[in-house]
Amino acid sequence: MSRLPDPVAQGLSRGWRVMGGPYARPPERMDCDVVIVGSGAGAGITAELLTQVGLDVVIVEEGPLRSSRDFHQLESEAYPQLYQESAARKTADQAINILQGRCVGGSTTVNWTSSFRTPKATLAYWQERLGLHDLDPSAMSPWFAQAERRLHIGDWLVPPNENNDLLRRGAVRLGMAAPAILRNVKGCWNLGSCGLGCPTNAKQSMLVTTIPAALEQGARLLVETRAQRLEHDGERVLGLLCVPVQAHGDVAPDRPATRIRARHYVVAGGAINSPALLLRSKAPDPHGVLGRRTFLHPVVISAARFEQRVEGWQGAPQTIYTDHFLELHPIDGPMGYKIEVPPLHPVIFATTLSGFGCAQAELLAQFAHTHALLALLRDGFHPDSPGGRVTLRRDGSAVLDYPLNDFVMDGARRALLSMAQIQFAAGALEVMPVHEMARPYRTWQQAQQALQTLPMKPLLTKVVSAHVMGGCAMAARAAQGVVRPDGRHWQLENLSVIDGSIFPTSIGANPQLSVYGFANRLATGLATQLTGRTPVLA
Structure with a gap:
């Protein structure tokens, strides 16, 4: 396996513009058309679509850039390198352990490849109870189908283990x-170590699909760089302050911060981290909904x-x-x-x-x-299932309180x-x-x-989770959510949220394909609004 081609290494040798961590030091000021916070399911789809229409994109990822040459099927290496808090992120009372990715590709780099479209019952509930009338299965089907083709989502033809x-x-x-x-795999070796990073590049994660496509189109990628705060005037975002961090997450004190100025800002750090960034930024929240109704599929x-x-x-x-x-x-x-x-x-x-x-x-x-x-x-469909709430610790880091x-x-x-x-x-x-x-x-x-x-x-009772959703819910009315049905923030006009945090309930199924489908829809709309050109995920 060590002799297999590594598309990330090949891209770096071709001149991909990657900065931060062991790569070139980012400048203290950067300008672009769109800056995307995160590099997981929502961010990757968004980056590919926006670069396809010629937009200058900067991707900011807190975690490191690791690739197949670094994936040795060892838990001792994978958890500290690829997961939030070394795969030990917990709720405020320590009662739920949460697995989330923290690397280029986000959780798509370490998930188990299970792919389900958003269940019809979930979409019907959003339509009937939350006023999201455009989200019926027939309307969403083309967006899911495009994502399935792009990411090789299909039947697993090998007998189950x-x-x-x-x-x-x-x-x-x-x-x-x-x-x-x-499953979203291509040429899978059936090794069983998907959660430790795919050593053969068979898993069609953002690490080997959409992020490379965006980098090939000229996007810039900042790794080991934390999006600390959005600077805004209450109506528009004016800039994004980023701080360098070490591979394990502590701030790197010997490196300067970077301020990024963009026409549009996309937050796609995943549920927990996306609400936390908006909370640190003191984003407008007139109805007190930010960070609330965060769901886990306990x-x-x-x-x-x-x-x-x-x-x-x-x-x-x-x-x-x-x-x-x-x-x-x-x-x-x-x-x-x-x-x-x-x-x-x-x-x-x-x-x-x-x-x-x-x-x-x-x-x-x-x-x-x-x-x-x-x-x-x-969770999320019954009055007695309101989910949890993301808040900030004293140091500005995120914590989720989820009462069982x-x-x-x-x-x-x-x-x-x-x-x-x-x-x-x-x-x-x-x-x-x-x-x-x-x-x-x-x-x-x-x-x-x-x-x-x-x-x-x-x-x-042992409770765990790998599916975090909500906290920046999309809603038909500002009083019910953080973003509009098109992903735009209700109060900050040049800010979008495009990740699993926009879901107003849990999905009721493994959420990665839901994120892909919704990101495809929202990012396509954003690209069209910004350029007049309509990209196609293919």
């Missing part, structure tokens, strides 16, 4: 549909031990799902959940499962025989029951709900009885 097939077999035996997941986990080897670290990490439990109740009723399969790697396994000392050693001894299911809770209330934890209990039933139906010898007070259960009846009485409390 044992880890995923156990979900399929258990669900089918219980009469539940368990279809395959579309995830609970059920582990199980099987007689046969499962080897959850091998093969495509996430290829089977069931939406059976999303469809049992109305979207605004009891919290529904999507069930999927996570890959298993030693560090993430050991730090997620309950227990320590001898108990954990026994679990690790069974690592090759261990299977896991996760349930993504669909009784409504959320009722969904968590039902999800743990559902996953245990599926695992026993698939032939599990024992099921281990990931809860501090749970123990391994050898029958479905034992697990059912225990899970109905376990206290579902924060820090006792």
